[in-house]
Amino acid sequence: MGSAAPHFTAASKNMAYESELRTRHIRRRRHSAVRRAWFYCLLLSLPTVIFAGILLYQQKVSAAPGILVGTCLLIYLLFIAATMIESLVRPLQTLSNVVSSLREGDYSFRARGAGTQDALGELAAEINALADLLQRQRVRSLEATALLARILEVMHSPIYAFDRENVLQLVNEAGVQLLGLPHARCFGRTARELGLESLLASPDQSIHSFGSKPNRWLLRKAAFRQDGAPHLLLLLADVSQPLREEEQAAWKRLIRVLGHELSNSLAPIKSIAGSLLARADQIQGDTDTVRDFRRGLGVVESRADSLHRFVQSYRILAQLPPPHLKPVPVAALVERVALLEQRVPVRLELGPAATLHADPDQLEQMFINLLTNAVDASLANGANPVRIGWHVAESVLEVFIEDSGLGIANSENLFVPFYTTKPTGSGVGLALAQQIARAHGGEIRLVNREDNEGARATVRLPLA
Numbered sequence: 001m002g003s004a005a006p007h008f009t010a011a012s013k014n015m016a017y018e019s020e021l022r023t024r025h026i027r028r029r030r031h032s033a034v035r036r037a038w039f040y041c042l043l044l045s046l047p048t049v050i051f052a053g054i055l056l057y058q059q060k061v062s063a064a065p066g067i068l069v070g071t072c073l074l075i076y077l078l079f080i081a082a083t084m085i086e087s088l089v090r091p092l093q094t095l096s097n098v099v100s101s102l103r104e105g106d107y108s109f110r111a112r113g114a115g116t117q118d119a120l121g122e123l124a125a126e127i128n129a130l131a132d133l134l135q136r137q138r139v140r141s142l143e144a145t146a147l148l149a150r151i152l153e154v155m156h157s158p159i160y161a162f163d164r165e166n167v168l169q170l171v172n173e174a175g176v177q178l179l180g181l182p183h184a185r186c187f188g189r190t191a192r193e194l195g196l197e198s199l200l201a202s203p204d205q206s207i208h209s210f211g212s213k214p215n216r217w218l219l220r221k222a223a224f225r226q227d228g229a230p231h232l233l234l235l236l237a238d239v240s241q242p243l244r245e246e247e248q249a250a251w252k253r254l255i256r257v258l259g260h261e262l263s264n265s266l267a268p269i270k271s272i273a274g275s276l277l278a279r280a281d282q283i284q285g286d287t288d289t290v291r292d293f294r295r296g297l298g299v300v301e302s303r304a305d306s307l308h309r310f311v312q313s314y315r316i317l318a319q320l321p322p323p324h325l326k327p328v329p330v331a332a333l334v335e336r337v338a339l340l341e342q343r344v345p346v347r348l349e350l351g352p353a354a355t356l357h358a359d360p361d362q363l364e365q366m367f368i369n370l371l372t373n374a375v376d377a378s379l380a381n382g383a384n385p386v387r388i389g390w391h392v393a394e395s396v397l398e399v400f401i402e403d404s405g406l407g408i409a410n411s412e413n414l415f416v417p418f419y420t421t422k423p424t425g426s427g428v429g430l431a432l433a434q435q436i437a438r439a440h441g442g443e444i445r446l447v448n449r450e451d452n453e454g455a456r457a458t459v460r461l462p463l464a
Helices: 006-058 063-103 119-154 173-179 195-203 239-277 287-318 330-340 362-377 429-438
Strands: 157-164 168-171 204-208 216-226 229-238 326-329 346-349 355-358 386-393 396-402 443-448 455-462
Touching: 006 063, 006 216, 006 443, 063 396, 157 173, 168 173, 173 195, 195 229, 239 287, 326 330, 330 346, 330 362, 330 386, 330 396, 355 362, 362 386, 362 396, 362 429, 362 455, 429 455
Parallel strands: 346 386
Antiparallel strands: 157 168, 157 229, 204 216, 216 229, 326 355, 386 396, 396 455, 443 455
């Protein structure tokens, strides 16, 4: 968290220069005030000197005693003037130094003589009270600033502040991690250079995808002023999990309603078609007509049965039970899944020993669905082998499955129920696999391979 270094360097130089000018001006005024005090003292003592000179002249005092008396009188008057100037000007100079220190932000100095019952003592007491008040306010301000910095540091939501030139002036640790840049390289750069220009132009409370992670962020914008200049504050809140949960709940409600209505309609259709097909032999008429009649009823019964199975497969998504967690060795689970597929060679790449705290049945079904999808893709492009393996990174297990198919044409709808690119697919496999992964606190990503044809499915799951 901070600001651009050149900005503060120039500001510090300007402040130092202005402070030096003010100090010189104060010194000139101070010397001028002392000279005026001496001048007024001389004017005050001038009648005394003149009266003494006239008196000595009238008394016809000789030169030597007159000079001695005059010299003693002048020394006395100078001593009285110096004492008066010291007692009045010096306290004012001290108070001026204290006020100057307060203006410079140094609250450690205090004025002397605050206990005396006179005007200077009251002024010194008021200045000392003002210094105590400013010191307490500065301590509270520093504590509030430190608290704000600590809050920004521990916040998981990225925060950015830009000035009127769209130059970054403030960012927290979450914002630095999202940008993927070193902390020092973020400041002084424009929103265009940081890739945040689209966020500045977007409306408040809009949803965005930003960065390398497949997260969705809620944008909040607020304007504020610093040193009189307008600034814009951006806050990104990760709403991926709430949106996924709401999306899953909507799909479950839709599937339950459709499943109920379709099942209620398909059951009597299948029953009536079967009954009519059983009585088809009793129909008297042309042979071709009877054959067409039987064929049509058979198609109706077959399609009703297929639609019923289709609906039942979707109801699995809406009725997936919570996982029953237990220790699951990763090696045994992946090897068992790899042995189930025999249509193409499955190359198993063993990783380090690891244990998951998960539901073994649900995880096995998830990996079967992913491996089946990979094998189907490879069969469509030459039946090349499929690779499966895993590795561990930062207490997270990553299981990968690579195929050599034609790749992913539309990645937006991969995990959406009802969506499939297979002629005989139901659109349940990937959606169910993603639902199982998220129920275990994980995530599935399916992207095209960069080193070869095909796709790569990566399952990230937290280790026990």
